[in-house]
Amino acid sequence: MNKVRPSAFEAVADIPDGASLAVGGFGLSGVPETLIRALHDQGAGRLEIISNNCGVDGRGLGVLLAAGRITRVTGSYVGENREFARQYLSGELEVELVPQGTLAERLRAGGAGIPAFYTPAGVGTAVAQGGLPWRYAPDGSVIVASPPKETREFAGRPHVLEHGITTDFALVRAWRGDRHGNLRFRQAAANFNPLAAMAGRVTIAEVEELVEPGELDPNDIHVPGIYVQRVTVLTAEEAADKQIEKRTVRS
Template structure:
């Protein structure tokens, strides 16, 4: 039952080239930077990533992206990362853009064993009708486009069928966690982390504070340990290394 791994390097050592990866975080909040750094250091490439966004230049998944380690991204936001946009538009990267709420539910559904669900989001657009550019050719034409999806009416309202997402691995970051893998997320860092953790067949969590079994009250457990296979305790310096994406102050 003790799921604690000695360090991030050991925790990600078996992630092979071409693996699919669900990654928690939103912007720079709740991003598993230490695990991403370890994955980058070991040279893994050809990754198929599912994440809300792909980090920023030089941070988060942006580190893997800059070295050409990511082959495909399923996400909902391209902004704040110039290299992401460049690779996508030049045809170096395949990108499946998904409405943000749909992406969240696809991850949750996959983790809950639900193969597919109907949603009104995207009805009447290329999300449902197909034709969204997944990959561009070097000349700017569309090399690969999204296929049309099944639609169906419920109570005289159209819905589109979306498939649940499961991945080979998941990387997440939690505020507190215990040796059994029970996790607690703090404030905005709760974003996509619980959903990504549910979707991964092997979920690796870096935790800012490792506590003893039983120290987390039942109401504090945001994700039960059944979804987590490995836990990495961060050092004080690693836990405190949190960059601010945008700072706004009064003059």
């Protein structure tokens, strides 16, 4: 039951080329930076990423993106990464944009064993009707577009069918965790982390503080250890390295 790995590098050592990964975080809050850097050093490529956003230039998933390790992204927001925009518009990167709430529910559904669900989000738009550019050609033409999705009425209101997401691996960051893999997130860092943890077949968590089993009150556990296969503990410096995406102060 001891799921602790000696280092982040060892925790991600078996992630192969072409793996799919659900990655927690929102902007730069709750991003598993240490695991991402370890995966960069490990060298895996052709990765398919499912995450709310793909980091920023030089931080978070932006590190893997800049190294050319990512071939496909499913996310809901990409506006803070110039390299992401360049790769997408030049045809180097395939991108599936999903409404944010739908992405959250697709991850949760996959983790709960629910293959698909209906939602009103996206009805009457290209999300449901198809035609969203997934991949461009270098000349700017669209070579892969989203397909149309099944729609159905419930109580007189149309809904679109969305599929649950499961991935080969998941990378998440938690505030506290124990050796059994039980996790607790702090404040805004909860964001997509619990959902990503559920969706991964092998979930790897970096934790700021490791405690012994039983120290976490069961009522305070956000993700039970059954969803988590590996835990790695951050150093004090790694735990304190929390960037602010946009700093706003009074004039």
